[in-house]
Amino acid sequence: MTFEEKLAKLSQIVERLEKGNDLPLEDSLKLFEEGVGLVRACRETLENAEQRVTNVLETDNF
Amino acid sequence: MQLEIPMATRTVHSVSEITDLLKNLIEQQPHLQNVWVQGQVSNYSRSGAGHIYFTLKDDRSQIQVIMFRSSAAGLRFVLKDGEEVLVQGRLNLYPARGQYQINANKVEPLGIGALQRAFEDLKQQLADEGLFAEHHKKPLPVFPLKIGVITSATGAAFQDICQQLRKRYPLAEVLLHPTLVQGDGAAEGIVHALQAMNQRDDIDVLIVGRGGGSIEDLWAFNEEVVARAIFASAIPVVSAVGHETDFTIADMVADHRAPTPSAAVEHIVPDQTELLTQLEGYDAWLCRIINDRFDALKTRLQDLETRFSPTRRKDAIYQLHQTLDTLDLACRSAVGQKLADGERDLHTLAQRLNALSPLATLERGYSISRKMNGEILISNQQVSVNDRIEVQLSHGHLACRVEAVGDSETD
Numbered sequence: 001m002t003f004e005e006k007l008a009k010l011s012q013i014v015e016r017l018e019k020g021n022d023l024p025l026e027d028s029l030k031l032f033e034e035g036v037g038l039v040r041a042c043r044e045t046l047e048n049a050e051q052r053v054t055n056v057l058e059t060d061n062f
Numbered sequence: 063m064q065l066e067i068p069m070a071t072r073t074v075h076s077v078s079e080i081t082d083l084l085k086n087l088i089e090q091q092p093h094l095q096n097v098w099v100q101g102q103v104s105n106y107s108r109s110g111a112g113h114i115y116f117t118l119k120d121d122r123s124q125i126q127v128i129m130f131r132s133s134a135a136g137l138r139f140v141l142k143d144g145e146e147v148l149v150q151g152r153l154n155l156y157p158a159r160g161q162y163q164i165n166a167n168k169v170e171p172l173g174i175g176a177l178q179r180a181f182e183d184l185k186q187q188l189a190d191e192g193l194f195a196e197h198h199k200k201p202l203p204v205f206p207l208k209i210g211v212i213t214s215a216t217g218a219a220f221q222d223i224c225q226q227l228r229k230r231y232p233l234a235e236v237l238l239h240p241t242l243v244q245g246d247g248a249a250e251g252i253v254h255a256l257q258a259m260n261q262r263d264d265i266d267v268l269i270v271g272r273g274g275g276s277i278e279d280l281w282a283f284n285e286e287v288v289a290r291a292i293f294a295s296a297i298p299v300v301s302a303v304g305h306e307t308d309f310t311i312a313d314m315v316a317d318h319r320a321p322t323p324s325a326a327v328e329h330i331v332p333d334q335t336e337l338l339t340q341l342e343g344y345d346a347w348l349c350r351i352i353n354d355r356f357d358a359l360k361t362r363l364q365d366l367e368t369r370f371s372p373t374r375r376k377d378a379i380y381q382l383h384q385t386l387d388t389l390d391l392a393c394r395s396a397v398g399q400k401l402a403d404g405e406r407d408l409h410t411l412a413q414r415l416n417a418l419s420p421l422a423t424l425e426r427g428y429s430i431s432r433k434m435n436g437e438i439l440i441s442n443q444q445v446s447v448n449d450r451i452e453v454q455l456s457h458g459h460l461a462c463r464v465e466a467v468g469d470s471e472t473d
Binding site: 004018021025029043046049053054055057 | 204205207215224227228232233234235236237238239240258259334337338340341344345347348349351352355359
């Protein structure tokens with residue numbers, strides 16, 4: 001999943017949990033764990049991201 | 063006698079030879095190979111192939127000018143008859159017509175600034191063609207993964223872009239296509255880079271630009287070929303040319319115009335600080351939702367627990383006992399009442415019965431006579447003289463003997 005997809009998924013989970021009083025507890029917990037996992041993954045991605053720069057010409061004569 | 067030059071001594075040239083001689087004469091003169099000539103344009107025409115022909119005149123002379131398509135493409139304004147221009151080029155000779163001419167590299171208008179004029183003309187032309195129209199502007203991605211950068215690898219613009227990206231959104235990868243951004247070949251370089259980037263399928267957005275400079279330095283970004291290449295790009299293009307106040311044709315045709323290279327980055331990527339805040343928010347919200355859920359369930363569980371507790375059960379049994387007792391009591395009292403009612407009814411009936419008893423009549427002085435067999439006497443016919451009869455009084459009875467049988471008193 002890309003960072004963008006993770007964020008979108010996270011927002012879906014929060015929404016589902018907000019509305020989901022009908023949701024069985026087990027399912028809520030699963031969603032919760034998934035959500036917390038996504039938060040952690042996104043945060044790590046952001047904090048550990050190192051900017052990559054590629055020169056498509058492999059030359060910098062300009 | 064006419065003196066004839068002997069044939070042997072005549073040098074006969076063909077037309078082509080003479081033409082070639084003259085051609086060489088002209089074309090080997092270094093100072094004729096780079097001339098600036100001022101004059102007025104007339105007989106202007108443009109061929110289907112894109113070459114430009116006109117005559118340059120002053121009050122005494124005229125000279126043909128040809129501008130081939132390759133140079134004509136660099137013409138930054140629209141030529142018109144009657145226009146006073148400066149032509150730069152080399153002199154040559156066109157053998158097919160025996161005509162010497164200027165092979166022009168550049169034509170610049172006199173009067174208003176040449177570049178300014180070119181800028182205005184191109185701007186008008188492209189606007190008329192709809193290249194700046196809002197409906198052609200492509201939306202930019204929200205979370206670009208790969209950002210293509212077209213600029214000089216050594217320029218400040220590229221440094222600014224990288225620095226800003228590191229700070230703001232290091233998730234995005236930068237793909238640099240280095241190119242000249244000023245001077246000869248810059249426009250072609252930018253066009254080539256735009257095309258090369260569009261050959262790839264992994265670039266989400268392009269930044270095309272350079273740092274600040276004079277109008278001449280920025281000129282590549284006012285070139286028609288660059289404008290058209292930006293317009294043709296399938297990848298959204300953000301222009302970032304010069305400073306805040308510099309406005310180029312590239313800016314107008316780009317999908318988004320950023321005033322500077324670092325502003326371009328700010329526009330196309332989200333800020334990681336904001337994203338982290340957003341993530342914290344999600345985190346807190348998730349915990350809050352799940353805790354609420356737990357609390358609700360806990361309350362429900364406690365409620366159920368109390369209902370099934372031993373005390374509660376004992377209470378229930380006591381309650382049942384009590385109910386039983388109450389019912390018992392009610393039952394009993396109902397039965398008691400019934401008995402009392404019966405007694406009372408009986409008494410009443412007894413009284414009523416008593417009232418009907420002949421004994422009561424006897425009390426008033428009547429008596430009942432019976433034969434010895436118990437037959438009650440109601441007629442004298444029932445007895446004979448000397449029959450023993452019994453007379454019952456209210457109190458006690460009499461044993462009697464019939465002495466006479468008389469008629470009734472009415473007899």
